[in-house]
Amino acid sequence: MKEDGELQMMCWLFLKHHMLPSSYRNLGTGEKIIIRAFFLAYQEETEKLNKQIGGR
Secondary structure (H helix, E strand, O other): OOOOHHHHHHHHHHHHHOOOHHHHHOOOHHHHHHHHHHHHHHHHHHHHHHHHOOOO
């Protein structure tokens, strides 16, 4: 799933925030940009924490 960042993000939105892919698709461009920034910040923080605890 890492090949397609948007697919990965929609999966995260669905699993973590119960947002249907159709709801994401219907958002405006500005809202998608903001959600993408939140998603990337979450990924970055998760990677940092995984490194701190000796994970992947």
